[in-house]
Amino acid sequence: MDSQQSPHDLTSASGKAEEVADKSTAIIAYITLVGLIIAFVMNNEKKQPFASFHIRQSLGIVLTGVALGFINIIPFLGWVISLLGILVLIVLWILGLMSAIQGQEKTLPVVGKHFQEWFKSI
Template sequence: MEDLNTIKSTNSTEEVDKEGKNIGIISYITLIGLIIAFVMNNDKKSEFASYHIRQSLGLGVTGLALGIIGMIPIIGWIINIIAIFILLYMWVIGILNASKSKMKPVPLLGEKYEEWFKSVG
């Protein structure tokens, strides 16, 4: 009987991890995906999903800041073009980490995102 209970608890843990992983991946898919992931994570709090929601939120806020900087003629445009490629790289790393079930911060600002958005998720 103990073996059956162990198997059941293992399966439910895997389901929660799979659900958390799916929520983490969804959080990186546009602003709408971030909102959907946030709502999905409210029912059953998954630390993994919350972590990636915070990382994705940080990337979104950084993108918004870049949009504002991009309004500045010439120098803002140059900064924006370079930074968009860096932000794209950070986004790809974030979604890869979520798909590989890693709670690893995105490069450059990931640790700051953890600090800034610790109450979110």
């Protein structure tokens, strides 16, 4: 009836807590621009690889959305490109969020590898 935990149990418990915090930060990154900023600040002190991965993916989605906003200024052709681009971004956002919820580091189709490369300092 030993009530003490072994050091291995404590390590796994703290590791599990860090994993949950890491996953939470990754999920928050996909929830609006404010969520991305909060996740960035949360991850700034102690760089968590999983959270950093998803912050880079989310930042890429947001910046692509801003670029599409500028393209939307162009009459007709810009509107069509922007509309199609926003629909693609919504799909990418859902894929990224689902990947974070499942605890996986799946890059987004087509652009995910570029986001990881461009924002590797985050």
